[in-house]
Amino acid sequence: DGGITQSPKYLFRKEGQNVTLSCEQNLNHDAMYWYRQDPGQGLRLIYYSQIVNDFQKGDIAEGYSVSREKKESFPLTVTSAQKNPTAFYLCASTGRADSPLHFGNGTRLTVT
Amino acid sequence: QRVTQPEKLLSVFKGAPVELKCNYSYSGSPELFWYVQYSRQRLQLLLRHISRESIKGFTADLNKGETSFHLKKPFAQEEDSAMYYCALYNFNKFYFGSGTKLNVKP
Numbered sequence: 001d002g003g004i005t006q007s008p009k010y011l012f013r014k015e016g017q018n019v020t021l022s023c024e025q026n027l028n029h030d031a032m033y034w035y036r037q038d039p040g041q042g043l044r045l046i047y048y049s050q051i052v053n054d055f056q057k058g059d060i061a062e063g064y065s066v067s068r069e070k071k072e073s074f075p076l077t078v079t080s081a082q083k084n085p086t087a088f089y090l091c092a093s094t095g096r097a098d099s100p101l102h103f104g105n106g107t108r109l110t111v112t
Numbered sequence: 113q114r115v116t117q118p119e120k121l122l123s124v125f126k127g128a129p130v131e132l133k134c135n136y137s138y139s140g141s142p143e144l145f146w147y148v149q150y151s152r153q154r155l156q157l158l159l160r161h162i163s164r165e166s167i168k169g170f171t172a173d174l175n176k177g178e179t180s181f182h183l184k185k186p187f188a189q190e191e192d193s194a195m196y197y198c199a200l201y202n203f204n205k206f207y208f209g210s211g212t213k214l215n216v217k218p
Contacts, residue, residue, distance in 0.1 A: 031204070033206070035208070040120065040210055041210055042115075042117075042197060042208045042209050042210035042211050043197065043208040044208075045205060045206070045207070048204065048205065050204055056204075058205070090155065092155075092206075098143050098201050100145060100157040100160060101147075101155075101157070101199075101206055103154045103155040103156065104154065105154050106154070
């Protein structure tokens with residue numbers, strides 16, 4: 001069954017620690033995206049990647065980092081430099097540039 | 113590029129018409145989408161303007177003069193209760209509005 005898998009569903013970290021969120025897809029999609037979803041703010045783009053070994057910053061990239069070593073995987077690291085890391089994070093992918101996005105189930109990160 | 117959804121919450125009774133507003137700012141021919149998130153489900157595509165489809169009774173018309181892409185349904189059902197997001201695609205990026213929560217009351 002094809003789809004996007006984000007893990008874990010819930011993640012708890014202490015302030016000052018880096019944390020990596022996993023996103024894997026078996027849809028053979030080239031493009032992958034990371035969004036942050038906060039109440040009342042919709043989805044804001046963190047990073048995106050159109051092809052393996054290449055990625056671009058989105059609107060709120062500060063304090064985050066990504067890698068795209070494999071087509072199927074696009075992990076997001078929330079670093080200690082991110083001032084408000086507690087949020088719901090969504091990963092998405094698409095096969096063609098303007099095709100609709102397919103979303104994962106999300107990871108809720110809580111940093112205390 | 114900006115996508116604006118002015119209503120955070122929209123409550124209607126079952127059987128009433130519903131319109132979820134979406135305005136965008138973009139100079140060009142936009143690619144516009146509506147996504148929906150039902151309770152405890154992942155965000156999914158509802159419809160896109162170029163396909164001009166009606167999905168689950170919903171339609172959306174692109175009005176370039178008013179830069180709007182409002183989502184409409186003539187008779188709301190309780191199962192339509194969900195979070196709705198309008199999105200615009202441009203240069204490899206998807207821009208989302210802040211979302212409107214639709215509550216359909218019995």
